[in-house]
Amino acid sequence: MASLTSREKPALDKPQTDPSLEGPGIPVVAFEGVSIKFDVKPVLEDISFTVMPAETRVILGPAGCGKSVLMKLANGLLRPDAGTIRVFGHDITKMRETDLYKLRARIGMVFQESALFDSLSVEDNVAYRLHEEAVPSEEAHTRVVESLKFVELEQAIAKFPSELSGGMRRRVSIARAIITKPDLILYDSPTGGLDPITSTTIVELVVKQRDVSHTTSLLITHRLQDAFTLAMNHFDPEAGHMRPIPDGGIDPSTKFLVLNEGKVLFDGSTEELVHSDDPWLKAYLS
Template sequence: MAFTQNIPSVETPEAPSKVADMPPGNEEFADRITPAIEFRDVHLAFDDHKVLDGISFTVMKGETKIILGGSGSGKSTIIKLVLGLLKPDAGRILIDGEDITDYDEAEMMRVRKKIGMIFQEGALFDSLSVYENVAYRLHEQGVPEEEVEEEVRRMLRFVNLEDAIDKMPNELSGGMRRRVGIARALVGDPKIVLFDEPTAGLDPPTARTICELAIKLRDLEDVSSIFVTHEMNNVEYLTSEYAVIDERGNVVFEQEGERLCLLNTKIIMIRDGRIIFSGTDEELFKSDDPYIRWFIRGK
């Protein structure tokens, strides 16, 4: 499982960017050390406002990178750049070692197929049932209905909502809508998942449920993810717990330190378009930077 592997924890720009760069027989190793996502000195400005100012970071295979920052700090802009919805003014962006910086829309459509996107509000189609929402991409691809139903039920089981399969979005709570959005994003088993403020506006127990789903993806599915948030509760959940399968086949969550130490969840904090912190949660909470202390206290 992902949390037991000693994956490089921070930026590794020196790592080979393609399997072809490695000696024969080392393809599996090369795949493991090639970042799932890599930003290299990325700059972006809107008119005179600099949104990102020399951003560099990596997300390794099976790693969760939590991006913290206040409103307008550039967090969600990073998500849009990964998806190719924005283009940087300078710098390079790589997905699985593939430089997507200059890709056109047709090329980005291929790349996006390997990425799941969790929107802040769930972004469901109100006129479609839960089943139809989760199945939407599969229906567009012309997948046979038997396969569609099997996949939809599998994804809804993952988010514990199979009983809601025939409901309409207006019959769901806010947390349930987010979970349906997660199920829809996971169709096709993407190995990269982007969370953009997925717990905004949710009560603490529901927010915890969303974080537990992110932990399951990380630890049981080896998914690489970016988790954009401004909420410190999310940081606590994601950096202190891991998911395992018990002897009965059930998913259980254990605290870091009980048996294992988390190696695959790191934090970066952005302020005014620059990374002012990169490291572990322990390092974050020990920081004496005034802005970080203010942010941790709850602004």
């Protein structure tokens, strides 16, 4: 992606919103017939799905099947060869970079491998977007503390990324993504490279964000365990942690999209996923 110099950067005071294109029953993200290839290699072919307001859409599929490419398409870092992608009602496939920039102000991104700035402190990493928006430093500090509290890492505010464990870096990355109170969060493999116990603590943060803020989200994972933890737990605000939904209940806002060989193999609810008769899916889930 061509990055903008600070002089070219548009002011962020006008986020890309149009109330007539948003609201209950209107998808926050809608892919329609989306295809992309690199050189001659097709990566995604004719992908269609929607993400409704307050939905958490879990994207599953084998390594290299195009999950990260799909996420980069969703925030306009890549443009498709065919199809349309609507985000907050706007077709982003033909959007100018300046408008995309405004739209991205409403999106929180948790990158694969955290992608923190090693030369910046935790505070400056988390405040990055606020600094870009020229938020006064006192207010920025208050919001950084609030964001770090959410991920239970306020004690690390003055540390540098190199001083943190993998799980802590991932927490910082989540704090950075939620500090702007985004309307859409894109999590690319938030538990990638983490051990199972640490992974669960990160999934717990995703559950907390989902159940406290009800932010529409897309979450990539290659770990089925993460997906089912998301589907079967709720955040208990009184206890301050997640717990299983009683009586084997399933979170209705969590939906699945399974990709394989560039195609949508499954699009639906947790119940539909576990009861699918598709032989590939059955083998994948077992």
